Amino acid sequence: MVRIARGALWPVTVAAASLIAAMLVAPGTAQAHGVAMMPGARTYLCYVDALQSNGTIAPTNPACADAVAQGGQQPLYDWFGVLRSDAGGRTTGFINDGEICGAGTTKYAAYNAARSDWPVTHLTSGASIQLRYSNWAAHPGTFRLYVTKDGWSPTSPLKWSDLESFGSVTDPPQSGGPGGLNYYYWNQTLPTGKSGRHILYIQWVRSDSQENFFSCSDVVFDGGNGEVTGIKGSGGTSSPSPSRSVSASPSRSASASPSASRSVSSSPSRSASASSNPGGGGGCSATWALQPSSWAGHFQVNVTVKNNGASTLNGWTVRWSYTGGQGFEGAPWNGTLTAQPPNPAVSNVDWNKVLGANATTSFGFNATGTAPATAPALTCTSP
Structure with missing residues (x-):
């Protein structure tokens, strides 16, 4: 599996x-x-x-x-x-x-x-x-x-x-x-x-x-x-914190041909003003955060999932809809793709299935197409 x-x-x-x-x-x-x-x-x-x-x-x-x-x-x-x-x-x-x-x-x-x-x-x-x-x-x-x-x-x-x-x-x-x-x-x-x-x-x-x-x-x-x-932007060699940790994998790039031409924007840290749109349902909510590094035809998103209830959440699924033909570039990380665009869904993996009261986890993905100008409405449900 x-x-x-x-x-x-x-x-x-x-x-x-x-x-x-x-x-x-x-x-x-x-x-x-x-x-x-x-x-x-x-x-x-x-x-x-x-x-x-x-x-x-x-x-x-x-x-x-x-x-x-x-x-x-x-x-x-x-x-x-x-x-x-x-x-x-x-x-x-x-x-x-x-x-x-x-x-x-x-x-x-x-x-x-x-x-x-x-x-x-x-x-x-x-x-x-x-x-x-x-x-x-x-x-x-x-x-x-x-x-x-x-x-x-x-x-x-x-x-x-x-x-x-x-x-x-x-x-x-x-x-x-x-x-x-x-x-x-x-x-x-x-x-x-x-x-x-x-x-x-x-x-x-x-x-x-x-x-x-x-x-x-x-x-x-x-x-x-x-x-x-231990690298720039990560808070030195101290223990990681959610606001200062750094990704060990960049977004997918094309071949580095000298003739390559891309419109690129980048930042070594997560943008605090990244688009977000919380959705709720079933005791959990999800927040979309467009990541700051992107180039033409590609974008990256991090989604935070939160258990809003006072009891333990045993499994979750986040759903949304695309209207611009966007797709996934490879598999999500920290989540399992359970439905394809234009109405994708991402569910938990084994390690982040169970969330205690007010606990959070996250998943992310690389995507093809143009990032939505407005973050899509997310719904989060649990079994």
Whole structure:
């Protein structure tokens, strides 16, 4: 059964427009392949942290800044390029302990640093999330999933013996074509019994060549919903708060062709004046919030669901209607699409099904078409 994204986090949208702009101007960008975007790998989140609107790299995170000082800016312009062309599925003994996050390469060596201030994604042990892995170049193959063992410390160099397997997936679907900010995605149950800081490690083993890709994502199992801290706009390295957390996944982009032309507006934080229109019914209400990053033919929305009653709500569905031909671009996160446009409906997933009195949760989605000038009327019902 497909279950959509716990922790796709998006109270605030990363500046997708800036990412696109940097792809157009980045010096020497390699046509490499991909790392994790949810939870974000070190190179990806450092790129999000460092990227300026004019395409230059200027990290605010201290670990990212030190990595750039050591290895230069190009590894972040090539955030998707942590690979070995001769790996052939090998692990222990192929890449030396302490060099695993950088795939044993000189180019990405700075991203092996054993320190506790890398950007981090907040997750919940045992939750079902939608993992996302960049498909900058698309290949058939298997994604092998690992997490650090209990007792591992972020200030200790990562060793193969620190990792334990918790799953794999072969040839998952893609959100769109290669060459931009699209990704492979699949729904994955996280390991149970985890708490505190860990690394989620992914090795992408191509089935059509010896080339493999390697990805270190710093996470903390603290009951989080996928919030990212430690990058610009996220409130430093403190615990996430709903008003300051940052999305680890930008909206979908098209290929970064030099001939691409888009009307783009972006903001590194959620707009307080975003259109909203609460709807009610069945003990719950829903509020529509158009996110600030958008470009022609695409928009992103976050919907907050609230239990207005004094008793526990056991399940919810939000419905609305489109009049302009809008559609969904991929699956929602933190919700299950149960009816298609023009009269879409999104219901809870397992982890956010039960809401206590006055409790809230949220889901979000990328959409095609022009965002409605006025937020549609939402209705929220419960069984």
